[in-house]
Amino acid sequence: MSVLPVVAIIAPGAMGSAVAKRLTTAGLTVLTNLDGRSPASRARAHDAGMQDVPLSDIPLKANWVLSILPPSDALSFAQKFRDAYYSHLGNTARPTSTSHQVAFADCNAVNPQTVKRISHTFVNTPIKFIDAGIIGGPPNDDYDPVIYASADAQDTAVLDAFERLSKYGLKVSPLRGEGAGIGDASALKMSYAGISKGITGLCTTMILAANASSPATAQALLHELSASQPSILHRITTSVPSMLPKAYRWVGEMEEISEFVGDGPGKIHEGLARLYERIEKSIKAGEGEGGEDVKVLKKFAEDAKKVIDGKTK
Numbered sequence: 001m002s003v004l005p006v007v008a009i010i011a012p013g014a015m016g017s018a019v020a021k022r023l024t025t026a027g028l029t030v031l032t033n034l035d036g037r038s039p040a041s042r043a044r045a046h047d048a049g050m051q052d053v054p055l056s057d058i059p060l061k062a063n064w065v066l067s068i069l070p071p072s073d074a075l076s077f078a079q080k081f082r083d084a085y086y087s088h089l090g091n092t093a094r095p096t097s098t099s100h101q102v103a104f105a106d107c108n109a110v111n112p113q114t115v116k117r118i119s120h121t122f123v124n125t126p127i128k129f130i131d132a133g134i135i136g137g138p139p140n141d142d143y144d145p146v147i148y149a150s151a152d153a154q155d156t157a158v159l160d161a162f163e164r165l166s167k168y169g170l171k172v173s174p175l176r177g178e179g180a181g182i183g184d185a186s187a188l189k190m191s192y193a194g195i196s197k198g199i200t201g202l203c204t205t206m207i208l209a210a211n212a213s214s215p216a217t218a219q220a221l222l223h224e225l226s227a228s229q230p231s232i233l234h235r236i237t238t239s240v241p242s243m244l245p246k247a248y249r250w251v252g253e254m255e256e257i258s259e260f261v262g263d264g265p266g267k268i269h270e271g272l273a274r275l276y277e278r279i280e281k282s283i284k285a286g287e288g289e290g291g292e293d294v295k296v297l298k299k300f301a302e303d304a305k306k307v308i309d310g311k312t313k
């Protein structure tokens with residue numbers, strides 16, 4: 001009889017709690033640590049059936065640690081976990097092997113350079129490392145994001161083991177083949193998000209610029225897109241409104257993508273980071289209704305929908 005793996009997920013945010021729910025539904029024990037977490041995170045952890053344990057217990061009890069938290073905290077959490085791993089040994093021993101195997105998967109939207117820095121945290125420790133990048137939204141009854149994964153070329157066994165988490169409801173897709181290693185799953189995530197969130201940012205930027213010229217210009221832009229670029233206008237009706245509540249999270253992600261692309265073209269996503277920062281400020285303004293930018297974008301998307309619906313009648 002095979003023993004079920006124990007998974008720890010830090011933290012129970014929108015993504016972490018939904019991944020946890022998938023695993024607990026499949027019968028796995030999912031641990032977390034709620035020190036310092038908000039009531040909303042605590043409620044999500046409870047609903048997903050996660051068990052709150054001290055961080056120092058996780059290295060002893062979990063076989064997998066999935067780091068799913070704000071990308072800016074990814075490196076410091078990895079260091080905190082490594083310190084917790086050694087704290088139960090009284091900091092006196094630095095084992096080269098252990099009977100209890102634990103592997104750490106960084107699942108955050110960080111660039112390849114950052115994930116390599118994170119993986120270095122575990123060099124010369126028995127803790128195995130997986131670079132993972134989640135493409136898609138949180139899993140639900142009808143939908144699964146893909147968790148792309150890569151590992152050190154010398155360490156294919158840990159990648160095979162991570163892939164076996166597919167048995168418990170996760171959609172894991174390992175990157176193997178020529179040159180594949182740590183950094184590649186994150187590079188894939190950066191490339192995909194750079195296109196999908198980049199296109200949304202470009203549309204948002206030009207709607208705001210057109211409207212700043214005059215509202216009549218924005219209306220003319222809408223009608224020209226309807227006539228000559230209907231698929232782009234159609235995309236705007238869904239992607240721009242759904243971006244608004246997530247803009248705060250996309251600021252850091254655009255900065256990571258900018259660093260990934262590098263000097264020159266990387267400035268595109270640096271600019272988009274500033275755009276999403278501006279949207280985040282606008283979301284917080286206007287007593288719940290949002291500031292001027294939010295109103296302009298919502299109106300553009302609503303008008304575009306009316307024009308598209310009018311054409312299909």
Ligand SMILES: NC(=O)c1ccc[n+]([C@@H]2O[C@H](COP(=O)([O-])OP(=O)(O)OC[C@H]3O[C@@H](n4cnc5c(N)ncnc54)[C@H](OP(=O)(O)O)[C@@H]3O)[C@@H](O)[C@H]2O)c1
Nearest residue numbers: 011012013014015016037038041068069073108109134137
């Ligand atoms: N949501 C998506 O659609 C999606 C898609 C693909 C990838 N991802 C990736 O998944 C990760 C998490 O995203 P999310 O949407 O779940 O974010 P989220 O809903 O904002 O949740 C973040 C979670 O991390 C906790 N947290 C904040 N700072 C922490 C720290 N220093 N140590 C431990 N926990 C901390 C938060 O707790 P508090 O509530 O107490 O602040 C919260 O539970 C990100 O790297 C993101 O790029 C998300």
